[in-house]
Amino acid sequence: MIGRDADLAKLYERLGEVRAGAPFTVIIGGEAGIGKTRLIREFEAGLPSDVRLLAGQCVDLGTVAAPYAPVKAALRTLVSEEGADRVLDAVGPGRAALVALLPELASPDVGASPPAAQAAAGAATGQLHEAIAVLLETFSRERPIVFVIEDLHWIDAATLALLRFLMRALGSSRVLTVLSYRTEDVTRGHPVRPFLSEAERDRWVERRDLGRLSRAQVRKMAKSLIVDKIPSETVLDAVFRRSDGVPFFVEELVGIDGCRDEGDVPDTLRELLLARYERLSEPAQELLRLISIGGVCVSHSMLSAVYTGTADELDQAARESVLTGVLMIDGDDYTFRHALVREAILADLLPGERARFHARYAEAYEAAAAAGTRRLAAEISFHWLGAHDAGRAFPATMQAMREARAATAYATAAQLGERALGLWDVVPDPVAASGTTKLELMGRTASHLRNAGEGERSLALVKAALAECPRDDPNYPRLLRDKALYLASVGKPGSIEVLEEALAALDALGDPGPNELRATTLTALAGRLMIDGRLDESVEVAERAFEAATAIGSARYSSIALNIAAGSRATRGEVELGIELMERARELADGDGAALLRYWVNASDLHHLIGNHKEAVRLAEEGLAQSREQGVERSSGVILASNAVEPLLALNEWERAAALVDRALALDPPTPFAVYLLRGKIWSLLWQGDTDAATELYRSARTSIVSVMEVEMQTRLGSGRLAAELALANDDLPGAWREARAILDEELLPLPGYAEPYLWVAARVVAALRARPGAVTDTVRAEVEAAVPEFRALLERLAYWPTASMWSTMFEAELAEASEGAGTGVAGTDVDAWKAAVAATAAPSAPGFLAPYALLRQGEAELAAADRIGARASLQAAFDVAQSGGVKAVRDRILRVAAAAGIGLEGVGGGAGLVAPSGGIADSVASDDAAATAELTARERQVLELIAEGLSNRQIGERLFISGKTASVHVSAILRKLGAATRTEAAYRAGALR
Known part of the structure; x- marks a missing residue:
């Protein structure tokens, strides 16, 4: 642990924070041999007895790793x-999803029923993620948990998605997550790379990259490893030069006969890694x-199954390997002391030997x-596959795909489906071996890709399937339907x-009757x-869809079809009938999760749009809770979240909406769903007074x-x-007009x-352009x-x-002009028009930000009328309504108007940090304020005046x-x-100076 004291101390410091209820993630990176595993092992060894350790290691299985290993x-x-019973009880509604992940839990002893098993087979990824998060949160309340996942460079897609979720979802837990990865293996295009970039932006995540040891640290380490004789300075210098400060290489160099002689130090990395191996007997080398071939870690039972010698020969070869420091014993497993040694030995295998060993493992x-x-x-x-036996690899790949799907590891299932498609043409009878056709496999794989969030790849695969599919094939209309769904999911036209x-x-197939596909x-x-x-x-x-669904007895699709008809009827003017039909659609759903989610989505949206904001929030949150139960929070749940956000903003519930x-x-929802959320977030930032942040977020999401x-x-x-509101806020009147007039382009x-x-x-926008006619051309x-x-x-x-x-x-x-007085000829200065607007915005159906805005505009019109x-x-x-409702943008504008007009307002201290008296603004400038303003430079006075303009x-x-x-520095x-x-407050004082 030389040179790693600070890193170890930091891990214990983070554990202390986790004990106090603040979950944290530490990601340890570094090159091979730098000491990541050693650091984690030392940390684990020093954990207090009341801390629970849950650890796992990613397995090197090539490009498609076993899901969630x-x-x-x-x-x-x-x-x-804790026992299976207690674990399943703790996970609650996610019981079926956990059984899907760990099928050994599905036994009569834990009460798994056939319906539960069926639910497990269809459990969604989101439900599994939620289940694991709930499990960790529940048990962390009893004892803090250290959750370790090593070797992310070998991680499977499903586990990576889970970690991404857990880093955000474990907000109320006492879990310290420790991850490690090999930096040189996470190259451009590696899936872990964007994961690390995302993690860096999270304030509850810390990345620690372990560096190489200095010359002094290498010398200290070498001396600590050699107890019987102090090596010469020449040897120590050679160890530093050839190890390049990598701790594992230092250990290996010193481990060669105590490094007594510089001549014993290997010249190349490969020689160094194989030095101990090559000194073993042939039986030990063969073992x-x-x-x-089996990996960094292989169990004794598996090794016994693949080893062709006797049990005594196995024990003797294993003992020799352990005594010389090539292998270590970890419970019932044999583990290479370092993955680099395993990789060097693996590279030394002959092709025929490699294939034979793979075949033994496959059979075992x-x-x-x-x-x-x-x-x-x-x-x-x-x-x-390693044994080059495609005939036996193909059915295993198909089974692996089904298992990954059952465990809701859609990304892994898709990878395995693509592997199976790659083997299709080299297998003698793939249809018999797989129990499906190639077109069906392509469609299924495309579906897995879509569920894994790979919308573009799923669309490409279904297009490829359509290109191969004859038009008279029964799969053709199904593939077309899927293509349309995938187009919609990635936000592309043509669906x-x-x-x-x-x-x-379907009609061309000669089967116009009702069926599920129709x-x-x-x-x-x-x-x-x-x-x-x-x-x-x-x-x-x-x-028509309702009739077809009713004819086949599908309550789900009858409900969804009626739901859509209700929404469309309401939107075209039949509002009462639409609401009535929507409730009938809920009754038809009769407990069906998918149909009920569609009801919650469309019903909450309809109620918000007609101004029934509280009911909209209730419906959306009710549906959101069920989406989490059903494991579809990433799809239907995200839509419901956005449906709750907009009415919450209308109710001035800014913090609930932001959460x-x-x-x-x-x-990480699909693009269309993310757009709904981002639109709400940008609008909230704008009306909360943070125009710069709103503009920047809009540009990044445009x-x-x-x-x-x-x-x-x-x-x-x-x-x-x-976009029009943002342009107005940024004083971009030509841009605001371009966005505003676009509504007239709708066909x-x-x-x-x-x-x-x-x-x-x-x-x-029109009012602003009338007030500043020079902002645009005569044509505009x-x-x-x-x-x-x-x-x-x-x-x-x-x-x-x-x-x-x-x-x-x-x-x-906005457009009415005062009939007489100072506001004559200026849009938006008619006091009576704004009084009517104030009355209209007092209705419960009006969004909350409109009431203070209308009152502000009435005040401005009254000022114009003297x-x-x-x-x-x-x-x-x-001001009172804006302050109580948290409408900061309106509040700030009120203060600017009052300051410029010399009108004092009561209770201003709550928003700007000062309390204005009832007299004129000029009277509120204290002598210390005057002294402070005297210190401003000429440029700062210019900036101050522009701040006052907003x-x-x-x-x-x-x-x-x-x-x-530079402007920010002046501010x-x-x-x-x-x-x-x-x-x-600065703007307020700028008004006082004027």
């Missing part, structure tokens, strides 16, 4: 310590070659699988046309038509947003409105719940004025929607021809000199 090893330790694993409950098909497949083609293909295809088509805004067509197709967004985004806008009207409308009548607030934002100004009647006409066409009156009132208030008494009352009311750092930089970073200096806590 290290996690299974860790959890089996827990099962052996080590055999073990190297087949026998073990037949005799026990553990799934070993991945290992069998790997070894038959409607492909679904229509699938229906035509019902699911019609249902999918109705849903896509609804999302595309083709409501009349959606209703017609949904009713939902962060959790859902941590699940590519994804635009791709989904192409295929979804609701995303075009919601994201178009957001169909826009969805009212999304279109009406969009039209309100368009009115704000003419275009703007010509569009206003079109906006009004569109509002009139949407007048059937429950919230239409409120949004129309807001629209008109009604200071009325303005003060309106601004005070606006400009961002970037806008200040553009106005003063400096960089945004920081101003805040420091003025003793201001926020930009708002």
Whole structure:
């Protein structure tokens, strides 16, 4: 442990934090031989007795590792310590998923019933992830847990996805996760690389890269290893030079006869790694070659099965290998002292010898699988491939794919499916061996890819299957349906046309009658038509889908079809009937999880859009809880989370909404679902007053947003409105107009719940352009004025929607001009229009941010009309509502308006760190403030004036021809000199100076 004291101390420090209830992850990286395993072993050896250790190691099985292998090893330790009953009780609803992972738990003793077994076979990845997280959280309440996974460079895709989930989901546990990986093996394109990049951004994760030892440390280490004779300085220098400071190489060099003579030091790395091996007898060398094929660690029982000699010969060869330090004994396993030694011996095998050894392992694993409950098909497949026996590798690969699917390891199942497809043409009778056709295998593998989040690859594979599939093959319409679903899942256009083609293909097969494929295809088509805004067509197709589903007795698809018809009917104006049909769809679901999730998704969205925000939150959260139970939080759960976010924001529940967004985004959802969440997060940042952060996040997400806008009207409308608001906030009036006028480009009548607030934002843009006509060209100004009647006409066409009156009132208030007084001829200065807007936004259906905004605008209109008494009352009311509702952007604007007008507001200290008296603003500048402002430089005074105008750092930089970073430096200096806590307080004082 020379040179590693600080690293070891840091691990114990993190363990102390975990004891206190703060879960943490430490990722240890370094080159081969640098001491990662030694450090972890020393840490494990020093763990207090009240800490539970659960450890697993990734296995080198080539490009497709056995799914969840290290996690299974860790959890089996827990099962052996606590018993199967207690483990299954602790995991609760995730019982079936855990049984799917560890089938040995499915015994009568633990109460596994046939329905539970069936549920386990169909358990989703998310449910398994949740189950493991719950298990670790539950037992960590009793004793802190150290959860170790070593050798991430060999990790399987399923375990990597689980670790990504656990790092975010174990928020209320006492779990210290320790991971290790070999840096030189995690090259560009390795799946662990993006995982490490993500981890670096998490404040509960620490990466520690172990460095090489210094010359002094190598000398100290060498001397500590040689107890009988002190080596010469020449030998010590040679050890440092040839080990290059890598601890394992130092041990190996010193271990060669005590390194008494420089001539004993090998010249090459390969010679060094094989030095101990080559000094062994031939039987011991043969045993080590055999073990190297099995991996870094091989159990004694497995070694006995593959070894051809007697038990005594095995023991003698193993004892010799252990005594010379090549092997170590770990319980019932033989382990190479270092993976590098195993790799060097493995590379020394002859081709024929390698194939024979692989065949022995394959046969031994087949026998073990037949005799026990553990799934070993991945290992069998790997070894038959190593033995170059495709005929026996193929069925094992198919079985491994089924086992991976049963364990919800979709990524591994997909990899194995691709391996099976690669073997298809070299196997004598693949259909008989697999029990399926090539087209069915391609379709199944594409489905696994989609469930693993590999949308593009799943789409490519289903396209390849369609290219091989004859049009008169029964698989053809099914593949078309799948292609349409995959197109939609990655946010690409064309799914409607492909679904229509699938229906035509079904008709061409001469089987127009009802069946499940027809019902699911019609249902999918109705849903896509609804999302595309083709409501009349959606209703017609949904009713056909309902008839088909009813004819085959499918309550699930009957419910979903009626659900879609209800949503489409409501959106086109039949709101009461839509709600009634939606509730009937819930009754039809009759406990079916998939149908109920579709109900919760569409019902919560509908209630939000008609202004019933509390009911929308209730429905969305009810569905979200069930999505976690069903293990589909990453798909349906993410949609439900986004459906809860928007009404929560409408209710000014900013923190609850942010927590939902962060959790859902941590699940790495598909692109369309992520876009829904990001849109809510960006809008929240904007109205919370952080324009810079909102703008930056929008820029980073714009590519994804635009791709989904192409295929979804609701995303075009919601994201178009957001982009226009951002442009307004950044004083980009030409950009705001481009985004605002886009609503007029819709070929169909826009969805009212999304279109009406969009039209309100368009009115704000028009008002801003009228106030600053020089911001755009004469041509654009003419275009703007010509569009206003079109906006009004569109509002009139949407007048059937429950919230239409409120949004129309807001629209008109933005554009109405005062009939007389200072505001005459200026848009948005009609006091009566804003009083009507204030009354409209007091309704429960109005989003919470609108009430303080309308009051603010009323106050501004009253100021324009020289009604200071009325303005003060309106601004005070606006401030109180904005402050209590947490609408920070409106609150800050209120303070700027009041400061500029010299109006004092009560209770301002809660937002800006000061309390204004009832008199004029100028009277509130104390003598110490005046002294502080005297210290400002001329440039800082310029920046201060622009802060008072509400400009961002970037806008200040553009106005003063400096960089945004330089502007930020000036702002920081101003805040420091003025003793201001926020930009708002600085702006307030800037108003006082004027």
